[in-house]
Amino acid sequence: xxxxxxxxYAILGVLCLKPCSGYDIKKFCDKxxxxxxxxxxxxxxPVLKQLQEEHFIQPSEDKASAKRNVFQIxxxxxxxxxxxxxxxxxxxxxxxxxxLKLSFGNYIAIxxxxxxxxxxxxxxxxxxxxxxxxEGSYLTNDAAKKDPAFPYWLAxxxxxxxxxxxxxxxxEETVQNIKQYAPSNLEEDAYV
Amino acid sequence: xxxxxxxxYAILGVLCLKPCSGYDIKKFCDKxxxxxxxxxxxxxxPVLKQLQEEHFIQPSEDKASAKRNVFQIxxxxxxxxxxxxxxxxxxxxxxxxxxLKLSFGNYIAIxxxxxxxxxxxxxxxxxxxxxxxxEGSYLTNDAAKKDPAFPYWLAxxxxxxxxxxxxxxxxEETVQNIKQYAPSNLEEDAYV
DNA sequence: ATATAATATATCAGAGTGATATATTTATTT
DNA sequence: AAATAAATATATCACTCTGATATATTATAT
Numbered sequence: 001x002x003x004x005x006x007x008x009y010a011i012l013g014v015l016c017l018k019p020c021s022g023y024d025i026k027k028f029c030d031k032x033x034x035x036x037x038x039x040x041x042x043x044x045x046p047v048l049k050q051l052q053e054e055h056f057i058q059p060s061e062d063k064a065s066a067k068r069n070v071f072q073i074x075x076x077x078x079x080x081x082x083x084x085x086x087x088x089x090x091x092x093x094x095x096x097x098x099x100l101k102l103s104f105g106n107y108i109a110i111x112x113x114x115x116x117x118x119x120x121x122x123x124x125x126x127x128x129x130x131x132x133x134x135e136g137s138y139l140t141n142d143a144a145k146k147d148p149a150f151p152y153w154l155a156x157x158x159x160x161x162x163x164x165x166x167x168x169x170x171x172e173e174t175v176q177n178i179k180q181y182a183p184s185n186l187e188e189d190a191y192v
Numbered sequence: 193x194x195x196x197x198x199x200x201y202a203i204l205g206v207l208c209l210k211p212c213s214g215y216d217i218k219k220f221c222d223k224x225x226x227x228x229x230x231x232x233x234x235x236x237x238p239v240l241k242q243l244q245e246e247h248f249i250q251p252s253e254d255k256a257s258a259k260r261n262v263f264q265i266x267x268x269x270x271x272x273x274x275x276x277x278x279x280x281x282x283x284x285x286x287x288x289x290x291x292l293k294l295s296f297g298n299y300i301a302i303x304x305x306x307x308x309x310x311x312x313x314x315x316x317x318x319x320x321x322x323x324x325x326x327e328g329s330y331l332t333n334d335a336a337k338k339d340p341a342f343p344y345w346l347a348x349x350x351x352x353x354x355x356x357x358x359x360x361x362x363x364e365e366t367v368q369n370i371k372q373y374a375p376s377n378l379e380e381d382a383y384v
Numbered sequence: 385a386t387a388t389a390a391t392a393t394a395t396c397a398g399a400g401t402g403a404t405a406t407a408t409t410t411a412t413t414t
Numbered sequence: 415a416a417a418t419a420a421a422t423a424t425a426t427c428a429c430t431c432t433g434a435t436a437t438a439t440t441a442t443a444t
Contacts, residue, residue: 036291099228105344
């Protein structure tokens with residue numbers, strides 16, 4: 001196989017936590033891990049079928065759940081998932097549309113670039129506020145702190161916080177640099 | 193169209209800088225913008241064909257270049273590119289394999305997680321060193337500083353620097369948290 | 385009762401990845 | 415000068431993943 005199917009492992013992971021339907025899996029992703037992982041129906045359903053054929057998941061043994069198309073992970077599935085967990089994460093080929101656009105910033109009016117960076121900054125401010133709130137509720141929850149999974153749930157959240165903070169600083173710095181180094185590109189170099 | 197073809201715009205951008213063959217475009221991406229953008233042949237060649245049909249690019253007017261399958265951007269192509277540049281960058285659905293793995297860290301032995309974070313830290317240290325070197329050569333190059341594109345080339349580089357720094361700090365912090373909150377999950381909770 | 389929100393699944397075209405194969409030209413070594 | 419290696423160049427393939435759309439059923443609120 002050319003490229004690894006990551007959706008497969010994401011689904012196995014979610015099913016380690018609790019039996020789910022395809023719909024439940026999508027909901028879980030959107031609600032709980034959406035700031036670092038996304039899934040969509042177009043992939044979830046075919047992969048669920050494939051996982052069943054591979055005997056990594058099976059219809060829930062609970063009668064009511066089975067009727068609702070709920071799946072549970074098998075022992076084989078758990079083994080497969082844990083094996084994947086221990087492999088070093090693959091380096092992802094980057095594709096930042098923002099950076100690509102920005103690197104051609106001298107092709108458009110400076111106002112456009114500054115507005116763009118303003119929007120990015122605002123989005124990061126909103127994200128940061130949300131993360132900080134989540135962090136607060138985590139750190140004041142003694143039950144959560146005793147869960148052995150606690151530091152593993154905290155880690156992506158902390159990454160979100162630190163990343164948002166740095167993005168905000170970077171936006172400010174970049175606007176300053178643009179104003180300093182390219183104050184009058186409108187007349188000389190811009191296409192528009 | 194459901195999803196925007198970004199390769200199209202990346203190619204137009206590169207051809208704004210200089211006429212290129214598909215091979216040249218790939219080389220440029222790998223050499224110059226690889227820390228925030230990647231392209232591959234499997235997409236470049238069909239998109240080049242498509243761009244030609246849309247009259248956004250054409251075979252180079254230079255005889256030698258034309259023989260070498262070099263393309264140049266048309267005025268229409270420039271217009272198309274600049275129009276795209278001014279659109280707000282689309283929000284990308286995140287997929288961090290590292291974060292996904294980490295959030296299930298309590299399913300494997302703590303040593304594995306710590307080793308994984310060590311590798312991530314090392315990679316970020318290497319990247320940071322490379323970025324810093326590049327930054328140094330930029331900032332001491334007076335000709336480069338006078339180029340109106342200067343702040344736009346600096347921006348992605350600065351983002352790489354700030355992001356690497358924060359990732360290094362995050363790795364250290366996360367290892368500490370794991371040791372503090374889950375010092376003995378080997379016996380109690382790990383599958384392996 | 386009725387509207388509407390939540391649950392549930394299927395399907396599709398198209399974007400993007402990375403591996404592989406292959407042929408030609410140019411540079412380097414012997 | 416011949417042999418070899420490296421760079422240039424393109425095509426193709428199976429597969430992953432995205433996001434839109436369509437559609438039907440079951441809870442829940444008014």
